Amino acid sequence: MKIAIDAHGGDNGAKAVVDGAVLACMEYDCEIILVGELAELTKLLSTVPENARKKITITDARNSLDMHAESKVILKGKRDSSMAVALTLVAEGAADACVSGGNTGALVMGGTFIVKRIPGLSRAALATVMPSQTGACMLLDVGANSDCKPEMLLQFGMLGSLYMEKVMKIDSPKVGLLNIGTEEHKGIELYVESNKLMREKATYNFIGNIEGRDFPMGVCDVVVCDGFTGNIALKVFEGVGLSLYQQIKGVFLTNILTKFAALLCKKGLKAFKKKMDYKEYGGAPLLGLCAPVIKAHGNSDSIAFKNAIRQAIFFLNTDMISEIKKNLEV
Amino acid sequence: MKIAIDAHGGDNGAKAVVDGAVLACMEYDCEIILVGELAELTKLLSTVPENARKKITITDARNSLDMHAESKVILKGKRDSSMAVALTLVAEGAADACVSGGNTGALVMGGTFIVKRIPGLSRAALATVMPSQTGACMLLDVGANSDCKPEMLLQFGMLGSLYMEKVMKIDSPKVGLLNIGTEEHKGIELYVESNKLMREKATYNFIGNIEGRDFPMGVCDVVVCDGFTGNIALKVFEGVGLSLYQQIKGVFLTNILTKFAALLCKKGLKAFKKKMDYKEYGGAPLLGLCAPVIKAHGNSDSIAFKNAIRQAIFFLNTDMISEIKKNLEV
Numbered sequence: 259m260k261i262a263i264d265a266h267g268g269d270n271g272a273k274a275v276v277d278g279a280v281l282a283c284m285e286y287d288c289e290i291i292l293v294g295e296l297a298e299l300t301k302l303l304s305t306v307p308e309n310a311r312k313k314i315t316i317t318d319a320r321n322s323l324d325m326h327a328e329s330k331v332i333l334k335g336k337r338d339s340s341m342a343v344a345l346t347l348v349a350e351g352a353a354d355a356c357v358s359g360g361n362t363g364a365l366v367m368g369g370t371f372i373v374k375r376i377p378g379l380s381r382a383a384l385a386t387v388m389p390s391q392t393g394a395c396m397l398l399d400v401g402a403n404s405d406c407k408p409e410m411l412l413q414f415g416m417l418g419s420l421y422m423e424k425v426m427k428i429d430s431p432k433v434g435l436l437n438i439g440t441e442e443h444k445g446i447e448l449y450v451e452s453n454k455l456m457r458e459k460a461t462y463n464f465i466g467n468i469e470g471r472d473f474p475m476g477v478c479d480v481v482v483c484d485g486f487t488g489n490i491a492l493k494v495f496e497g498v499g500l501s502l503y504q505q506i507k508g509v510f511l512t513n514i515l516t517k518f519a520a521l522l523c524k525k526g527l528k529a530f531k532k533k534m535d536y537k538e539y540g541g542a543p544l545l546g547l548c549a550p551v552i553k554a555h556g557n558s559d560s561i562a563f564k565n566a567i568r569q570a571i572f573f574l575n576t577d578m579i580s581e582i583k584k585n586l587e588v
Numbered sequence: 589m590k591i592a593i594d595a596h597g598g599d600n601g602a603k604a605v606v607d608g609a610v611l612a613c614m615e616y617d618c619e620i621i622l623v624g625e626l627a628e629l630t631k632l633l634s635t636v637p638e639n640a641r642k643k644i645t646i647t648d649a650r651n652s653l654d655m656h657a658e659s660k661v662i663l664k665g666k667r668d669s670s671m672a673v674a675l676t677l678v679a680e681g682a683a684d685a686c687v688s689g690g691n692t693g694a695l696v697m698g699g700t701f702i703v704k705r706i707p708g709l710s711r712a713a714l715a716t717v718m719p720s721q722t723g724a725c726m727l728l729d730v731g732a733n734s735d736c737k738p739e740m741l742l743q744f745g746m747l748g749s750l751y752m753e754k755v756m757k758i759d760s761p762k763v764g765l766l767n768i769g770t771e772e773h774k775g776i777e778l779y780v781e782s783n784k785l786m787r788e789k790a791t792y793n794f795i796g797n798i799e800g801r802d803f804p805m806g807v808c809d810v811v812v813c814d815g816f817t818g819n820i821a822l823k824v825f826e827g828v829g830l831s832l833y834q835q836i837k838g839v840f841l842t843n844i845l846t847k848f849a850a851l852l853c854k855k856g857l858k859a860f861k862k863k864m865d866y867k868e869y870g871g872a873p874l875l876g877l878c879a880p881v882i883k884a885h886g887n888s889d890s891i892a893f894k895n896a897i898r899q900a901i902f903f904l905n906t907d908m909i910s911e912i913k914k915n916l917e918v
Contacts, residue, residue: 405776446816474828483820494803498828498832504721505721522846525842
């Protein structure tokens with residue numbers, strides 16, 4: 259299987275991407291197509307061990323996309339950017355999946371119009387797997403669609419449920435609708451109508467409304483919402499996690515005794531940190547496209563890129579896309 | 589100053605409310621009017637120390653409001669409930685402020701139509717003060733208004749800014765608009781328009797859009813959003829905080845050595861826990877009414893009720909309401 263990687267997507271430059279690709283090649287059975295500036299990539303690959311090097315090819319792309327550029331530039335003006343070329347390799351069958359840490363809006367736009375949506379699906383959704391008290395939980399949409407309709411949220415539930423079942427191996431995933439109360443009449447119109455539609459038509463294990471405090475506690479495996487709400491929820495989640503982690507770290511760094519205490523808890527703290535670390539979860543899959551497209555975190559280091567590539571591989575190893583198609587035919 | 593307390597608002601029964609009122613009487617210069625079932629309250633007060641007892645009176649109210657009742661029942665059908673009677677005491681000038689841990693929707697409805705909004709204000713907002721990396725931050729609206737207009741968000745910024753300045757003593761509070769990106773064009777229509785309006789018309793220190801991960805880190809003192817988004821953000825905040833706290837606790841409880849480590853960090857952990865504890869912050873003020881109305885957390889214990897009463901006192905000790913009026917005249 260071949261994964262096309264946008265070498266210029268990400269805040270840490272091409273080196274972090276290339277190092278991540280090399281790590282992935284050595285650990286997993288895959289081939290990598292690095293898409294980007296030929297001279298720079300050739301140089302970065304010159305010191306790579308031969309067993310990894312032979313699994314990596316380069317596709318030249320001279321242009322790159324700014325993180326703050328408007329999404330539509332990927333279709334007009336920037337069709338020669340590393341992101342657009344990587345997506346085109348997938349669309350043309352030269353690669354099986356694409357990973358990019360670049361501009362999220364452009365990746366959603368490019369994924370939708372270059373790789374293309376699965377026929378019958380209203381919208382693709384950006385999804386993210388986050389740690390919960392009991393394991394992991396998928397939140398979607400987290401930013402691909404700010405304005406949603408009930409039919410879209412119904413489909414997002416199906417996409418999330420299939421992902422958690424096929425990729426994360428969870429049996430009959432529990433799907434909740436993010437809302438401001440558990441009662442069916444709660445929330446704005448979109449959520450009242452979505453709740454009704456999901457109760458009537460969901461082909462998955464819909465458990466009703468859940469509140470913002472429920473999913474970090476692990477009450478469900480998939481949380482469905484519109485992209486505006488989901489993006490806020492995801493970022494509050496990250497912000498609180500980071501803030502608390504730094505405060506706890508501060509407690510341990512107070513004096514010599516607390517530093518000793520940190521040593522005594524080292525194993526547990528390490529496991530805790532690993533669980534909370536977004537890098538461990540790879541990237542955010544863009545669900546609903548004809549092939550896997552993974553958005554890696556913008557400031558991913560090589561480990562995070564490796565894990566995003568791992569996620570593309572796990573995704574490719576399932577029959578998820580054909581299952582989505584089957585579901586849409588019903 | 590007299591505070592009317594809804595004795596039957598809260599999940600822990602009238603005893604927690606009465607105990608909180610007694611604690612507040614002993615600590616602060618205030619009188620309390622307990623509103624609720626005369627016989628039950630008389631009995632609960634029978635064992636109270638005389639110096640507190642003489643500062644507390646009872647107003648009989650035979651009815652109470654269910655936590656899941658529809659908001660409008662406070663105006664029709666339940667005008668004799670403890671919550672409605674407590675609000676009426678404020679409206680009639682028999683009390684200066686009201687505290688309730690009961691049904692949030694009913695309190696917003698009752699506050700708006702019994703105590704009444706300050707003339708010229710579109711809507712009252714439910715606000716909550718939460719811990720941040722650098723101190724405290726007010727989030728509003730967190731549930732009073734699911735459907736908002738830009739003019740409302742503009743006013744919410746003014747309410748939050750005045751509260752943080754007058755009650756929390758923060759100089760020129762930084763006000764941010766919660767959004768999915770810092771750029772002005774980001775987000776759904778309401779937020780694009782609100783950003784524009786706030787840039788043009790804010791009479792306070794508006795710093796532009798902020799993201800969900802920014803406010804736990806302490807980038808601003810006030811976060812403005814619609815009540816649906818704010819309620820989700822608040823509850824994700826609480827859920828992640830609780831989940832992480834339990835996980836850290838789990839690390840310390842692993843074995844005898846980690847338990848010893850917890851002892852070594854006791855002081856820092858206690859300070860951390862106190863900072864994260866919603867009880868310390870009192871309740872959520874309903875801002876924009878003609879008198880202070882404080883929503884205590886539903887499952888408040890006596891300490892949390894005492895702190896909610898303290899918040900009403902601090903609020904009354906400022907010229908916040910006349911300042912809001914002045915601002916609306918501009």
